[in-house]
């Protein structure tokens with residue numbers, strides 16, 4: 365310290381230098397603690413990842429365009445084995461048979477730090493604590509019951525018929541099927557939740573702007589996770605007209621329509637839980653305290669349900685269409701199976717008939733296995749039990765994660781895992797062995813609530829596009845696997861930057877026949 369600063373007190377530069385030095389000392393202590401005395405110190409992994417969250421941040425936000433920590437984690441498992449400390453506060457386990465954290469007895473919570481990429485903890489999906497999650501989920505269970513899905517199946521079928529007609533009307537044009545399937549999924553999810561679809565399928569470009577807005581939101585979510593929730597906080601604090609300037613219009617349109625539908629549903633006459641007319645009424649009539657029935661909660665819940673059902677279902681349909689069109693044998697076998705089943709029945713196939721078709725089922729299973737519909741790691745922390753993996757103790761509160769991808773790509777369970785081989789599901793004993801490890805819907809108490817709705821959408825859509833009543837054929841247009849396949853983890857998968865998506869040209873059947 366200089367003589368003048370002793371007389372007059374430190375100047376601004378000296379204060380800064382003192383603060384920086386203090387920060388450096390504190391950071392050095394923190395790093396030393398993380399590498400030596402921290403309970404996760406014995407867990408193998410790179411020192412840098414154990415020392416600081418910036419290791420993950422670099423792969424998540426910068427390296428090769430961002431979203432690449434999942435690929436790095438895969439590389440780390442090859443070096444360090446089935447358990448790796450991937451950040452100061454998280455271990456990642458790659459072992460299809462270890463599921464202690466997903467058992468009900470561990471009362472697992474979803475770490476707020478990780479799930480803040482969704483921008484809210486008010487929805488069931490992003491609820492942190494186990495007990496609160498149970499209560500919120502219980503309010504949705506009857507709306508998502510098989511009985512209610514069956515009641516809604518004719519509406520799903522009508523939406524898929526609309527998809528068929530829109531594709532036929534777009535004959536001759538190059539169509540991005542990623543946009544088409546996202547519009548379908550959002551119309552199915554909104555039609556189911558509000559009993560009134562958003563009708564994105566009617567948009568001339570199949571909701572392309574909207575779909576981009578959703579993806580941009582997903583990307584901002586990852587920045588939000590790594591920057592202490594600041595991006596979403598800033599977005600909330602900004603005056604609406606400035607927010608509108610920087611945020612894509614389609615995203616605002618989505619918020620506005622969810623807002624309106626939620627308000628309308630809240631203002632309808634309240635019926636009993638059993639007679640609820642939409643998912644909002646189902647929540648409002650559930651056995652929940654009033655603070656769980658506020659507008660903010662309802663808004664977060666329905667937004668999460670609709671978005672949760674969109675990217676996922678669309679990714680599976682994109683995968684099926686790509687593989688069926690790039691390997692014509694798959695399309696032919698789908699068409700033959702559907703045509704023969706209809707001939708045998710002597711009538712149009714119903715959903716229950718379609719669900720029993722073995723090859724169609726095999727194709728759907730194989731797409732669910734390979735397409736990474738949820739590529740983000742599923743992170744949990746045990747609230748009550750200390751856990752153990754091999755010789756490593758994982759005290760309660762430790763963030764523990766797995767990737768569904770690791771199980772789905774395990775070569776011991778699924779030989780030649782990277783290949784799309786529906787036939788692997790046709791052998792009964794193999795099916796029994798493998799189906800236990802097909803886990804696209806997640807694991808444990810947080811299992812996907814929309815599974816039955818998604819199956820209805822998937823079976824009916826594939827049956828419509830490859831069934832005897834389809835009035836057109838599709839052919840791939842300048843599309844490679846990497847144009848749409850998972851590359852980046854934004855919880856949902858994104859393709860490699862510059863990937864053009866799955867593009868097809870539709871040809872009416874008479875015309876296709878003549879050529």
Ligand code: HEM
Pocket residue numbers: 488489490501553668669670672673674676677680737738742804805806807809810811812813814815817818
């Ligand atoms: C192929 C389609 C789908 C796949 C692969 C899928 C996958 C998943 C996965 C892996 C989770 C757990 C996420 C986590 O642990 O953080 C989840 C949760 C959830 N999904 Fe899906 N999903 C699909 C479709 C749908 C649909 C159509 C809806 C509703 C319209 C939906 C609604 C939900 C909800 C509400 C949750 C939260 C459940 C809870 O926390 O209790 N999903 N989904």
